[in-house]
Amino acid sequence: MTGLIKEIMPQHVAIIMDGNGRWAKEHGVPRVAGHRAGMESMKKIVDHSDKLGIKHLTVYAFSTENWKRSTEEVRGIFKLLVTFVNRDLRELIKNNVCVKILGDFSSIPEDSKKALEKTIEDTKNNKGLQFNIALNYGSRDEIRRSVETIAHKVKAGELEPSDISEDVISEYLWTGNMHADCPDPELIIRTSGEQRLSNFLLWQAAYSELVFSDALWPDFSTEEYERCIAEYQSRDRRFGGR
Ligand code: FPP
DSSP: OTTOOGGGOOSEEEEEOOOHHHHHHHTTOOHHHHHHHHHHHHHHHHHHHHHHTOSEEEEEEEETTGGGSOHHHHHHHHHHHHHHHHHHHHHHHHTTOEEEEESOGGGSOHHHHHHHHHHHHHHTTOOSOEEEEEEEEOHHHHHHHHHHHHHHHHHTTSSOGGGOOHHHHHHTSTTSTTTTOOOOOSEEEEOTTOOOOTTSSTTGGGGOEEEEOOSOGGGOOHHHHHHHHHHHHHSOOOTTOO
16 A cells, blocks of 8 residues: 555545456457456455455446447346356455445346345445445436435425435435445546546535546556555545635
8 A cells, every 4th residue: 555645545436447348359359358357357456445444435337328238248247247246255255345236236137136136135244345336327317216216205295395405315326325325435436548427426426536547447456546546645625615
């Protein structure tokens, strides 16, 4: 952890793991092989986040828009997810990692769903790193769902329109205290040189620092991760104040 300041370590880091496809192209291998390399990178970053004392890590694994990809690629990503949880579950439990899913994963392939449900159940009491996997996740969809839940509550007379505060809207997001229950990310990292949020944590990103890395996700090393955190630590965060 060379050069990082422990006292201002972000509590919640969110990552857009981009560039698996380009990595595969560069190496002359199928796109799914790029995602497999991406999965190994993800595992490394989970372990390193824990070592750095980060409390919550969120990764964007599959968006509501990713269904547009070929059936082969979509199947490949979900198979990798099963590989990841089955292969690494014991280690995650040993390391006290608690896995949560952000997104409606009821419509993903049955075997992936079962493996995930088991992982969530087996890790739910762990008090170490909270590892959120955003899966079938889209931030506009997330906000729409929160608004729908609130509208039902107003209709049922459980809530007055004037009760709808920012906190109430946050509460019903996937990150809210009805679900994953984690603070807004102080730092959002996107790899592969792209500089946009792509429907990721739009509400939660209001005051997040955005750090972009040119590394393709499978090449994203722990050194590059620390560089991104160091860049975050060097920023002057004012939250609209002076
Ligand atoms: C973006 O790269 C990556 C994804 C859409 C999927 C992320 C998936 C993994 C890291 C695989 C492992 C994850 C789990 C949860 C098992 P891209 O395909 O958009 O890359 P490109 O922009 O270079 O084409």
